[in-house]
Amino acid sequence: MSRFDLQALNALAVAAGTEILRIYATDFAVITKGDESPVTLADQAAEAIILDGLKNLAPDVPVVAEEEAAAGRIPHTDGLFWLVDPLDGTKEFVSKNGEFTVNIALIENGVPVQGVVYAPALNEIFWGDADGAFKAVVTDGVVGETEAIRVRTAGDGVVAIGSRSHGGDETQAYLKRFAVKAFVAAGSSLKFCRLAEGAADIYPRMGRTMEWDTAAGDAVLRAAGGRVETLDGQPLGYGKRGRDGETDFANPHFVAFGDPAIS
Incomplete structure (x- = not known):
């Protein structure tokens, strides 16, 4: 299984999230794409940060990213590639309810083997791979103490x-x-x-x-x-x-x- 440093991926997600929050605090414009979904400057700026970071981290691994794909720029993908949504929940971003995320995943042979989800407005970050799943609070751009997480048994409902x-x-x-x-x-x-x-x-x-x-x-x-x-x-x-x-x-x-x- 191919794996990369998840702390580096966390730092990259936090960097993108920091730029998203900067734009979140402004009177940003909203553009409607051809598929009727919204896009903002925050989507584009965050994606640029992530693409640059992944190029430095793993220059030989192709990246499929939402805004690049919307522009028709999609690389060849084989067994190993990145999937990036720089701002998932743009409608939540526009409505300013805080429930939007930065998403970076590594795909190997059709399986998501590593992933980072960062909710910058909620100060929460989650990540996981073969070593388990974890979360932490992010304060002033710094990822805090790691907490292991696990699904639960539902019980009677x-x-x-x-x-x-x-x-x-x-x-x-x-x-x-x-x-x-x-x-x-x-x-x-x-x-x-x-x-x-x-x-x-x-x-x-x-x-x-x-x-x-x-x-x-x-x-x-x-x-x-x-x-x-x-x-x-x-x-x-x-x-x-x-x-x-x-x-x-x-x-x-x-x-x-x-x-x-x-x-």
Whole structure:
């Protein structure tokens, strides 16, 4: 398994997050992309920081990043590549509710083997790989004491978590098969991290996502003992390209599980 220094990746995510927060405090403009999703200067500035950092850290590993992809600049990907979403939850950023994240993931043979998720407005950072999953508080740009995290056993009812900006009847219909005792709304890839730290148990996503939206959170969740599956029970894979009638890097509907006993 190929791995890189996660502390270096954390530092890179924090650097990007620092620039995001600087712009967050201004009267920034919002542009609508061709797919009707919003983008801001913060998305672009954070991505530039991450791309430059990954080039120095791993010059031979290609990077697929959201804004570069939107501009048509997508490198060839083979067994090993990075997936980057510099600002996941742009709608949360625009509405200023704080639930947006910086996401950096390493993909090897279709599997997210390392991931960092940083929520700069919430001062929370999560990361994971084969050594486990962890979180810390970030204060003034410094990552604090490391805390190991792990998924929990749900017990007599599950806590479901879902998108603050996306949802619908299909999600509610899926959840009817479980004894849901609470539903929590959250933005961006934080949903995976809440599962990973044992704050929720299941996250169904019955809407459009791209691989850069999910890869880092998926890596953290897997490292914490959880899993992410398509609706037919297969692990969510990465590097999906060249499929008939499908956009490159688009995900199918999926469900993320914390408690390994539920399915």
